[in-house]
Amino acid sequence: MFTHSPKQQRSASSPDTFEVLDEASASLRDEIDELIEIHGENRNALIPVLQEIRSRHAFVNSFAMQYVADRLGVSAAEVYGVISFYSFLKESNYGKFAISLCRTISCDMADKARIAKCLQEKLGVKFGETTPDGMFSLNWTNCIGMCDQGPALLVNEQVFTHVTPKKIKEILDGCRKTYQENEKGVS
Amino acid sequence: MTIRNTITFASIPTDKGLKAALEKEPKSVINDVIESGLRGCGGAGFPTGIKWKFAAKAEGAQKTVICNADEGEPGTFKDRVILAEWPDLVFEGMTIAAYAIGASSGIVYLRAEYAYMRKMLEECLEKRRQAGMLGAKIAGKEDFSFDIHIHMGSGAYVCGEESALIESLEGKRGEPRNRPPFPVEIGYENAPTIVNNVESLAWVSAIFANGSKWFKGAGTKESPGYKLMSISGDVKLPGVYEFPFGTTLSTILEAAGGEDAKAVAVGGASGTLVPPNNFACKICFEDVPTGGSIIVFGKNRNLLDVAENFQEFFADESCGQCTICRLGNVKLLEGIRLMKQGQCTDQHLEDLCSLGASMQIASKCGLGQTSPNVFLSVVKHFRDEIPRHPVAENDDQKTEKAKSSNLFQSVVQLFRTDADTAKNNSGTNKKGVSA
Numbered sequence: 320m321f322t323h324s325p326k327q328q329r330s331a332s333s334p335d336t337f338e339v340l341d342e343a344s345a346s347l348r349d350e351i352d353e354l355i356e357i358h359g360e361n362r363n364a365l366i367p368v369l370q371e372i373r374s375r376h377a378f379v380n381s382f383a384m385q386y387v388a389d390r391l392g393v394s395a396a397e398v399y400g401v402i403s404f405y406s407f408l409k410e411s412n413y414g415k416f417a418i419s420l421c422r423t424i425s426c427d428m429a430d431k432a433r434i435a436k437c438l439q440e441k442l443g444v445k446f447g448e449t450t451p452d453g454m455f456s457l458n459w460t461n462c463i464g465m466c467d468q469g470p471a472l473l474v475n476e477q478v479f480t481h482v483t484p485k486k487i488k489e490i491l492d493g494c495r496k497t498y499q500e501n502e503k504g505v506s
Numbered sequence: 507m508t509i510r511n512t513i514t515f516a517s518i519p520t521d522k523g524l525k526a527a528l529e530k531e532p533k534s535v536i537n538d539v540i541e542s543g544l545r546g547c548g549g550a551g552f553p554t555g556i557k558w559k560f561a562a563k564a565e566g567a568q569k570t571v572i573c574n575a576d577e578g579e580p581g582t583f584k585d586r587v588i589l590a591e592w593p594d595l596v597f598e599g600m601t602i603a604a605y606a607i608g609a610s611s612g613i614v615y616l617r618a619e620y621a622y623m624r625k626m627l628e629e630c631l632e633k634r635r636q637a638g639m640l641g642a643k644i645a646g647k648e649d650f651s652f653d654i655h656i657h658m659g660s661g662a663y664v665c666g667e668e669s670a671l672i673e674s675l676e677g678k679r680g681e682p683r684n685r686p687p688f689p690v691e692i693g694y695e696n697a698p699t700i701v702n703n704v705e706s707l708a709w710v711s712a713i714f715a716n717g718s719k720w721f722k723g724a725g726t727k728e729s730p731g732y733k734l735m736s737i738s739g740d741v742k743l744p745g746v747y748e749f750p751f752g753t754t755l756s757t758i759l760e761a762a763g764g765e766d767a768k769a770v771a772v773g774g775a776s777g778t779l780v781p782p783n784n785f786a787c788k789i790c791f792e793d794v795p796t797g798g799s800i801i802v803f804g805k806n807r808n809l810l811d812v813a814e815n816f817q818e819f820f821a822d823e824s825c826g827q828c829t830i831c832r833l834g835n836v837k838l839l840e841g842i843r844l845m846k847q848g849q850c851t852d853q854h855l856e857d858l859c860s861l862g863a864s865m866q867i868a869s870k871c872g873l874g875q876t877s878p879n880v881f882l883s884v885v886k887h888f889r890d891e892i893p894r895h896p897v898a899e900n901d902d903q904k905t906e907k908a909k910s911s912n913l914f915q916s917v918v919q920l921f922r923t924d925a926d927t928a929k930n931n932s933g934t935n936k937k938g939v940s941a
Contacts, residue, residue: 361677363676364677370658404662404680405660407661423580424580424775424812424815425738425744464583465583466581466738467746
């Protein structure tokens, strides 16, 4: 996956050190440069930079991992190690709207199973999957601190409580509407 | 509405505590906190003032104050309410801490699940800067500058542990460090660092506004003051309540409308399951401690489902550093699933309990040390919940199996005395199989 040795890549971050760089990667590279400008060129900046890439592009690809590693002077394996550690960085399915349903005890007792079934039926995907149009991804999450108002779920950063099947329809419709209004979608 | 009774924080005027603290010498600020007896509200209950004293003594140029807003314990949501309702008190508490230990920078480690609060908190910080209560020369004090920024977590329960939190701030996997050295000596970027829970910091502001004697006056000897509780589950009125330490669990259940509970998880997934015959216990560090989570299970709940849910949580959230926690939680989870099927042998259950006991002593951090608690509580207090429905099997193998397995030893023993002299295969009806 990583064809260049770290030493070669770290020697210079200028574009010409990469043999082939497609357009998407080139723009990602510029974006990462920008982010490192903001957060600083040190290890402490790693997670904020990854969070930002993740929220803009929904996932961190191998090029981004390698490039961030080069810029911050760590190995790509360490960057991968960090990504795989944190549940909000590692999820590999990605939709424009990431739905995370809380599975922890209080929401469980508030009948999360009913909500889970309803979500799967409405979206036509299982947990851990993304709808074919790339609009919604469905995941479980651990306690989101809404235990008194369960069942609760997150759509990207937004929290919804006391979720019912009726409310799910509203939430999904709301997402589609937001997307239509803003063709670029939300990040 | 989430807030259910009168919370002290609502009556504390903004900046009253901070102004009172800044009039004192840093040393006497620390003494006041020690005097108040305030203990960390995240769950571990380490005396806040002592922590500050260590950090003040430790040498290091760039000391840091960290607010632990990585509230991940299942059933806990008091910090969310505090941050949403009284963020000023939390920032004030951080500023007082910084003044006391001589820190110039502060970080709020906000969990990813609370990202929707970030904007509001940033605005609050900005307002404080403009009011001169944050930034350079706070409240006109020439030699005191301190600023706070917000760092987002990325979804890892273990980062609520202070050394894991610091690792995460440094851009690493959130794996707890070996201690000592404690963060108060070598913490964030190797400088002395204090990590305090959101609620502890808010109480600091309240203590300076109302006086340390006021705080000490409530609660018990070992656990002075008040505590916010997050109550959820099978109760009529779930939400955040404030009680003085030493309040009995039954009083709390009465207030929330959950008196007929079958069991209560005090302290979340890492706490203990309290059976009804112990509802008279007091919530304090001397008796049953809690970080604020109280989850009530009604009469119809299957406690094995509860234990399974908790164990799934730990199997998922273990950082993987200590073998016994990484694998132990998976083993306990498998054990619970066997129990649910009525296929966990007595011997296996015994083994699992001893595994749980080992996890409590051999794990590096609180996660591993407390993860078997609920499992062990179920076995101890709710043994009847574990189904023992034997699986029928053909007669051929049963004698051998009954001999070789400790499974339902008492039953086997019974048969042996009954049919002692009789042919073994005539009467032995083997109950259950091992997995």
